[in-house]
Amino acid sequence: MTRTAAQRAAKAHNQRRMRRLMAYGQWAPMVDAEPARQHVIRLQRRGVALHVQSANTGVPVTTLCALLYGKAPYPPSKRIRTESAAALLAFEPTLDDCPAGARVDATGSIRRLRALATLGWTTQAISVHVTCVSAKTLEQLGRAGRASKVTAQLAREIRDFYAKTSHLPVPADVITPWIAERRRNHAARQGWVKPALWDDDSIDDPAAEPSVVERTPRYIALGEDCLELERLGHSRQQIAERLGVTRDGLQRALSLYRKTVLASSDMRKAA
Known part of the structure; x- marks a missing residue:
């Protein structure tokens, strides 16, 4: 060949x-196959198919099949290449790696629904965008918080909607202001936590706790830093490199900052 x-x-x-x-x-070209086998089985039970594990680790599907089922007339592998075992054990799938029907931890979904309620979002309004379940199911999930698992599709839809809306006030043309206020009051009575108190990197972690002090949203910090550095004569590319973001990411943050913070400031001055 x-x-x-x-x-x-x-x-x-x-x-x-x-x-x-x-x-x-x-x-040590070969190691005990059992730890890798148990890891692959655990991911399978979470709904991560063998071909997905293969694509993310570089370990051929035939090797995975031999690891789990053997290859006639031989039993499942007792030893596996060191590199293959390391690649398999290092792979922890993200939510986007899971098929739509896979059951995933519900912690992040519950927290996001409750955080949106603190802004005034009703489950009826959310269900217009999170369409894989009914508004009643969303309400039960957010209120009771008893579900230990939700489908990956539901978790993704809630996550994506939260990412788009958690840093913005509820539009008055979407939810009537008095209804939004009633929703905020309900969330306050329940002790639910605002989006600004959750770290996006840990909101899905059951062991994570919200911050005690409300943080400045990242897009506001980036927008303020960008405008200040521009006043000092730096280019957008230089600013992006200095702040540790891409130029496109900086532009999105600045656009959002101008849309929300500066626009709100102009409205207050006009009033």
């Missing part, structure tokens, strides 16, 4: 690495 230049280079690299490890007495 003819190999490409990249394949030849990879083979040469692996051979050099093997000789180096052998020289130090550290060469």
